[in-house]
Amino acid sequence: xxxxxxxxxxxxxxxxxxxxxxxxxxxxxxxxxxxxxxxxxxxxxxxxxxxxxxxxxxxxxxxxxxxxxxxxxxxxxxxxxxxxxxxxxxxxxxxxxxxxxxxxxxxxxxxxxxxxxxxxxxxxxxxxxxxxxxxxxxxxxxxxxxxxxxxxxxxxxxxxxxxxxxxxxxxxxxxxxxxxxxxxxxxxxxxxxxxxxxxxxxxxxxxxxxxxxxxxxxxxxxxxxxxxxxxxxxxxxxxxxxxxxxxxxxxxxxxxxxxxxxxxxxxxxxxxxxxxxxxxxxxxxxxxxxxxxxxxxxxxxxxxxxxxxxxx
Ligand SMILES: C[S@@+](CC[C@H](N)C(=O)[O-])C[C@H]1O[C@@H](n2cnc3c(N)ncnc32)[C@H](O)[C@@H]1O
Ligand SMILES: [Zn+2]
Numbered sequence: 601x602x603x604x605x606x607x608x609x610x611x612x613x614x615x616x617x618x619x620x621x622x623x624x625x626x627x628x629x630x631x632x633x634x635x636x637x638x639x640x641x642x643x644x645x646x647x648x649x650x651x652x653x654x655x656x657x658x659x660x661x662x663x664x665x666x667x668x669x670x671x672x673x674x675x676x677x678x679x680x681x682x683x684x685x686x687x688x689x690x691x692x693x694x695x696x697x698x699x700x701x702x703x704x705x706x707x708x709x710x711x712x713x714x715x716x717x718x719x720x721x722x723x724x725x726x727x728x729x730x731x732x733x734x735x736x737x738x739x740x741x742x743x744x745x746x747x748x749x750x751x752x753x754x755x756x757x758x759x760x761x762x763x764x765x766x767x768x769x770x771x772x773x774x775x776x777x778x779x780x781x782x783x784x785x786x787x788x789x790x791x792x793x794x795x796x797x798x799x800x801x802x803x804x805x806x807x808x809x810x811x812x813x814x815x816x817x818x819x820x821x822x823x824x825x826x827x828x829x830x831x832x833x834x835x836x837x838x839x840x841x842x843x844x845x846x847x848x849x850x851x852x853x854x855x856x857x858x859x860x861x862x863x864x865x866x867x868x869x870x871x872x873x874x875x876x877x878x879x880x881x882x883x884x885x886x887x888x889x890x891x892x893x894x895x896x897x898x899x900x901x902x903x904x905x906x907x908x909x910x911x912x
Contacts, residue, residue: 602744604631604651609731609754614764615639616655652740655758663759666783666832673829674736681716692858692875700806700894707771712760713778717743724753733760761787768800780810780833792848801899805849810835811856814886841891849895856888
């Protein structure tokens with residue numbers, strides 16, 4: 601069970617309206633379970649309830665109507681989220697995504713759109729600190745219940761496209777299966793812009809999102825649509841996703857994952873094994889249902905040039 605918001609992490613978070621610093625009010629214990637933080641610029645008061653910092657209340661009037669609808673739908677369905685994920689699906693997606701993130705030990709990790717914690721519990725258990733952001737309170741409550749006690753952790757109820765922290769607060773940022781639901785390119789760009797600020801120089805951003813994959817295209821299905829729950833989605837081409845991220849960070853790797861070969865079951869082939877092999881095979885990997893991208897924030901050398909010290 602989550603024991604509350606680590607004071608050190610809470611102090612990095614800025615007001616989502618004007619990026620003012622948040623000052624905690626009253627005598628607080630570390631970690632913070634219940635309390636208040638006031639923005640030094642606009643004076644707005646943000647509550648911490650059961651260790652969850654509530655930024656959303658004051659963001660809601662600025663949110664896109666699609667996002668407001670999604671947040672409501674996520675709350676309604678939070679308890680069932682795990683039933684939409686299959687064991688094979690997770691095994692196709694999670695290991696290659698974690699592999700792109702790299703070593704977690706000693707790293708300050710931020711997860712945007714953490715949901716009920718399919719990645720979060722693993723990340724929190726292995727990193728120096730973990731901050732999870734989502735706009736579904738019911739999802740965060742489930743994650744809080746699943747989180748092991750102790751450690752430097754923080755959960756934030758916020759729209760990730762407007763979430764801001766002090767610069768260089770994180771070494772790694774993960775955004776898994778979220779970007780497809782952000783309704784406009786302009787909002788996604790807001791998210792990347794904030795990530796570029798949040799990351800330390802040399803820090804890593806990893807995301808996966810729905811791919812506009814070959815079988816989908818061959819069936820003539822549209823790039824955008826809605827799930828039964830009403831939640832909007834957009835399927836990305838590799839070029840589209842890497843170009844939009846590339847305007848804010850330096851894209852180092854990208855390839856489709858979660859490959860499903862039609863009729864593999866009928867042919868007696870192991871779908872998981874095939875996916876792992878085929879995700880590295882050009883052209884064939886166009887069948888991958890998710891695009892996986894790794895990007896880095898450049899390191900600024902003394903002469904002001906942006907460089908990378910290592911090849912990844
Ligand atoms: C498909 S779920 C993925 C959850 C988790 N990352 C995982 O891989 O299991 C998408 C999550 O992103 C959250 N989300 C979508 N757009 C968001 C936004 N703009 N700000 C915060 N959370 C968002 C939803 O509430 C939901 O929990
Ligand atoms: Zn403010």
